[in-house]
Amino acid sequence: MLKIWGRTNSNNVKKALWAAEEVGVPYENSPAGGAFGIVSDPEYRAMNPNGLVPTLEDKDLVLWESNTIVRYLVAQYGEATLHIEDAAARAKAEKWMDWATSTLATPFRDVFWNVVRLTPDKQDHAAKEKGIQDCGRLFAIVDAALAQQPYLSGEKFGVGDIPLGCFAYAWLEMPIERPDHPHLVTWYERLKERPAFQKAVMIPLT
Numbered sequence: 001m002l003k004i005w006g007r008t009n010s011n012n013v014k015k016a017l018w019a020a021e022e023v024g025v026p027y028e029n030s031p032a033g034g035a036f037g038i039v040s041d042p043e044y045r046a047m048n049p050n051g052l053v054p055t056l057e058d059k060d061l062v063l064w065e066s067n068t069i070v071r072y073l074v075a076q077y078g079e080a081t082l083h084i085e086d087a088a089a090r091a092k093a094e095k096w097m098d099w100a101t102s103t104l105a106t107p108f109r110d111v112f113w114n115v116v117r118l119t120p121d122k123q124d125h126a127a128k129e130k131g132i133q134d135c136g137r138l139f140a141i142v143d144a145a146l147a148q149q150p151y152l153s154g155e156k157f158g159v160g161d162i163p164l165g166c167f168a169y170a171w172l173e174m175p176i177e178r179p180d181h182p183h184l185v186t187w188y189e190r191l192k193e194r195p196a197f198q199k200a201v202m203i204p205l206t
Contacts (some may be wrong), residue, residue, distance in 0.1 A: 001026055002020070002025055002026065002027040002028070002055050002056070002057065002058045003029075003030055003056070003057040003058075004016050004017060004020065004027055004028070004029050004030070004055075004056055004069075005029075005030045005032045005038075005044070005047075005048075005053055005054055005055040005056075005057070006029070006030075006031070006032055006033055006053030006054035006055070007031050007032065007033045007034045007035075007036055007053060007202060008029065008031070008200075009034075009135075009203065009204075009205070009206045010033060010034070010053055010054070011166045011167065011170070012052075012053065012054055012066035012145060012168065013033075013053050013054045013066070014166045014200055014201050015054075015066045015067070015069070015070050015162050015163050015166055016056060016066055016069045016070060017029060017199075017200040018071070018160055018165070018166070018196055018197060018200035018201055019069070019070040019073040019074060019078075019082075020073055020077075020160055020200075021195075021196030021199055021200050022078065022081060022082055022083060022194075022196045023073055023074060023077040023078035023081055024077070024081070025076075025077040025187065028173045029163060030046065031089075032053050032055075033052070033053040039051045039052065039053065047062050047064075048062075048064040050064060051192065052064065054066055054069060055071075056069045056072070056183060058072075058076075065074045066101075066163070067097045067098065067101060067130075070097065070159060070162055070163070071094070071097075072156050074158075074159045078159075082157070082158050082159055083159075084142065084153065084154075084158055084159065089154060090159075092154070092160075093152060093158050093159055093160030093161075094159060094160055094203060095160070096126055096142075096145075096148055096152045096160040096161075096163070097159065097160060097162070097163045097164075100163040100164045100167060101163065103138060104135065104138050104139075104164075104167060104168075105167075107130070107131040107134035107135050107138070108118045108131065108135055108170075108171070109131075109168055110124075110127045110128060110130065110131030111128055111131035111132055111135055111171075111174070111175070112170055112175065112205075114127060114131070114177060115128065115130035115174050116151035116170075116174065116205050116206065117176070117206070128141075132176060132177075132178065133180075136178060137166075137180040139171065139178075139179070139181050139184055140179065140181060142181070142184055143181035143182070143183045143184045146183035146184060146186070146187045150187070150190065151187065151190075152164060152187075157190075157191075157194070161187075161191065165188075165191050165197065165201065168187075168188050168191070169185065169197075169201050169202060170189070170205055172184075172185065172188055172206060174205065
């Protein structure tokens with residue numbers, strides 16, 4: 001059976017689990033990282049020399065990098081559901097996957113850690129407030145795109161919605177003041193109706 005290594009409260013692991021749920025492939029989740037450890041063990045490092053999560057095992061294939069795992073799951077198992085055949089349309093959707101990692105993830109981390117993961121005595125409030133401002137500006141870009149189409153992948157839900165959907169869950173559920181992005185919220189409400197999103201992403205923020 002396909003195996004996805006990683007703790008379920010990791011945004012990057014959520015991407016892989018959500019994709020697996022959407023395409024309907026049976027899988028096993030093996031907790032790793034954070035309090036679960038394992039990622040420094042020689043056996044794990046032999047699979048993923050970065051010592052990070054997620055890592056995917058599918059028969060003889062071992063993959064790391066969350067967006068790559070999502071792309072693989074959709075290409076291998078999601079032809080009838082999420083795969084976008086047209087190369088141009090697929091690239092337009094997938095750009096949001098890489099943008100989330102390259103542009104949004106860093107300021108988002110400053111918000112998430114200082115709201116959710118760090119104890120009050122260790123929180124950096126200046127970093128949190130700057131992160132909120134930066135994320136608000138970046139989510140405005142997403143909001144503008146969603147004013148033109150119902151999903152980041154186009155007219156239908158697809159691979160481009162998965163990484164940002166994980167970020168949006170935390171962004172919109174954290175107890176913070178944030179700018180109003182109505183199209184982002186409407187899109188998020190659509191995601192919340194998906195059983196795979198409910199199972200893989202909508203878990204307590206920790």
